Amino acid sequence: MATLTELQERGRLEEVEDISLVPGQKRRELYIMVPEASDDVRRVVGRYTATWNPSLSISDQMVQLFHDFISGKSLHHPEDFHVLLEVEDGIWELKTDDVRFFGWFPDKDNFVIATVGYADMVKDGKYASFISTALFRRKDLALNDGKFIQGEEPNNVISHFHTA
Amino acid sequence: MANLYRGRNQIMSFRISIPPNRRAALRLLSSVRQQLLAALASETDASGRTQADIARELGVNRSVISRFLSGSRDMMVGNLAEVAWALDREVAITLGEAGSGIKSRDIAAEAVPATVMVNASEEAEKYGAEVYRMETSVSGLTVQLAMSPTPASQSSPTGNPVFLAGE
Numbered sequence: 001m002a003t004l005t006e007l008q009e010r011g012r013l014e015e016v017e018d019i020s021l022v023p024g025q026k027r028r029e030l031y032i033m034v035p036e037a038s039d040d041v042r043r044v045v046g047r048y049t050a051t052w053n054p055s056l057s058i059s060d061q062m063v064q065l066f067h068d069f070i071s072g073k074s075l076h077h078p079e080d081f082h083v084l085l086e087v088e089d090g091i092w093e094l095k096t097d098d099v100r101f102f103g104w105f106p107d108k109d110n111f112v113i114a115t116v117g118y119a120d121m122v123k124d125g126k127y128a129s130f131i132s133t134a135l136f137r138r139k140d141l142a143l144n145d146g147k148f149i150q151g152e153e154p155n156n157v158i159s160h161f162h163t164a
Numbered sequence: 165m166a167n168l169y170r171g172r173n174q175i176m177s178f179r180i181s182i183p184p185n186r187r188a189a190l191r192l193l194s195s196v197r198q199q200l201l202a203a204l205a206s207e208t209d210a211s212g213r214t215q216a217d218i219a220r221e222l223g224v225n226r227s228v229i230s231r232f233l234s235g236s237r238d239m240m241v242g243n244l245a246e247v248a249w250a251l252d253r254e255v256a257i258t259l260g261e262a263g264s265g266i267k268s269r270d271i272a273a274e275a276v277p278a279t280v281m282v283n284a285s286e287e288a289e290k291y292g293a294e295v296y297r298m299e300t301s302v303s304g305l306t307v308q309l310a311m312s313p314t315p316a317s318q319s320s321p322t323g324n325p326v327f328l329a330g331e
Contacts, residue, residue: 005175014178020187032178041180053231055238056190059182064190066180073198081230162205 001145004031004106012141013112014038018063018070027072028109028158036137037103040116044099048118053097058118061096069094069111075154076162084158090148091134092157095119102134105149105157114138193238200233203251218250 007013008031016030032038045058053061065083068075075083085093087102094101094111100122103113114134122130139146154161182190207213215233219226231237232247239247241257248255 008175011176014176017177017179019179020191034176034178038178045180053237057182059180060186060190063180063182063187064194067190068194073194074201076201077230077233 002142004110004143007141007143013143016066016070016113018067020067021071026070027160028069028111030066030069030111030113032113033115033137033141037113037116044116044118048098048120050098052119056097058098061099065094065096065099065101072109072160074160074162075158084154084161086152086154086157088131089135090150091131091138100130102130104134104138106144106147108149108156109158111157112138112141112143114141189238196239196244197233200247200251203248203253204233207251218247221250222246 002010004013008015012034013031014034016032018026032041041062045062048058050056050058050061056064067073077083083095085095087093090104091102091114092104092111094103094113096119098119100117100119101113102115102117103111105111114137115130117126117130138148149157151157204215204218215229216226219229222229229247232239232243241255245255
């Protein structure tokens with residue numbers, strides 16, 4: 001059974017870092033699969049422009065989401081925009097206006113990014129494909145023998161979803 | 165641009181590099197979002213007013229308010245004041261003196277974090293406001309954003325004239 005630490009040591013996972021946080025401010029942990037999802041990030045950042053939220057670049061949106069997640073801020077958005085949504089078999093979608101991250105929670109407040117897509121591409125009939133990719137990569141990584149947090153509500157997988 | 169940052173330890177970490185001034189802007193947006201959401205939740209509990217009600221009072225589409233309240237848009241300060249007004253809140257923004265311990269501007273190259281502090285000052289507590297203070301390690305500006313549920317005086321909680329934060 002491979003643990004988070006072992007997979008990091010093997011270079012298969014990297015922890016997403018937020019340099020604006022001082023020690024003690026980190027409340028949740030975010031990991032990214034290497035090279036699969038890290039390459040996805042580079043491709044999305046390098047190839048696409050923000051259209052749904054042109055006031056923030058793709059990079060800005062990613063950094064802001066990472067900051068809010070890692071620092072334990074509320075991820076609740078009013079009514080019609082679900083930043084965190086369970087999609088299938090423990091795969092969750094974490095999103096900004098223009099970017100979609102698919103992954104899973106091996107433990108509460110720990111999220112592993114398995115694949116990343118540009119929102120317009122995901123919405124253009126590729127949603128199921130991204131979910132399948134995430135399912136495949138989770139199985140392939142075999143973190144904790146593929147175990148993940150069950151549950152359909154964000155409060156099942158992260159703390160303080162509604163309040164910071 | 166996304167860069168793979170090689171940490172000093174053997175285990176690597178992943179970070180997206182953006183200019184430090186953008187990072188400072190995003191921190192402020194995040195803080196604004198938290199306050200707007202808290203204000204809306206409080207207002208809904210107290211009076212039952214919803215996002216749709218707020219939008220109607222401001223004469224805009226509900227999706228506009230949703231984006232403001234999500235804090236994902238880089239809104240203009242005037243628009244922030246209008247949304248705050250609709251939530252029965254007032255906004256006071258002051259620029260303070262530069263903080264101490266200003267670090268290198270090139271924090272993309274060095275893993276030196278900007279100092280981010282969130283606290284309620286004694287002065288703000290007097291006015292029943294919540295004050296979030298953020299220091300950036302680059303610009304040296306201290307931006308205080310106070311959102312008060314009570315009618316505010318003409319001056320900021322510090323007694324100084326209110327003026328807008330700039331870059």
